[in-house]
Amino acid sequence: DTEVTQTPKHLVMGMTNKKSLKCEQHMGHRAMYWYKQKAKKPPELMFVYSYEKLSINESVPSRFSPECPNSSLLNLHLHALQPEDSALYLCASSHTAGTSGATYNEQFFGPGTRLTVL
């Protein structure tokens, strides 16, 4: 199974709502990523988990809260978002989080969740 799945595909939420995005992979990857992508822009890294521990937080506002319950699952909890947070949220996984120069860090992406904040 070489697929990364994400749910939901689309999400519309108000600024006072709490919602969660979910990501799952069964490729045995031990690194998982959240990216944010605005229209016609490249993906921007938000968080990286390595062996279920948060390794990178790219100064993301606290209204985004990641969680990695186990090696196959990655969640992104959303609370009190702003309209400018509307974007495509992409999850990815890779064989390794890349702790040495010999690693390749090829990433497998899910289809994304299209988030609209009203």
Place this chain on the structure above:
Amino acid sequence: SQQGEEDPQALSIQEGENATMNCSYKTSINNLQWYRQNSGRGLVHLILIRSNEREKHSGRLRVTLDTSKKSSSLLITASRAADTASYFCATYTGGFKTIFGAGTRLFVKA
């Protein structure tokens, strides 16, 4: 921060023609990767070239890497309408980060 800059930003060609996209980056890298993204979907990994490699082929794809110029190019030969997508270069410098370039939007007319 953005590591890779891509050129052109957009490219429109006829089916059967070749498409060339260029990527420049700023710092030393371990490898450089190219990804394709169909409209509003996830990214698909196309090819990876290591810093000690100069050229790599995969099917209709040819990637070159010039570390002295900090640049790479992706050539798609005999393009098809299904190649219509955005193409991103991504540089990996070790650690946990892959930094994506701005992307080239390719449109292949049937």
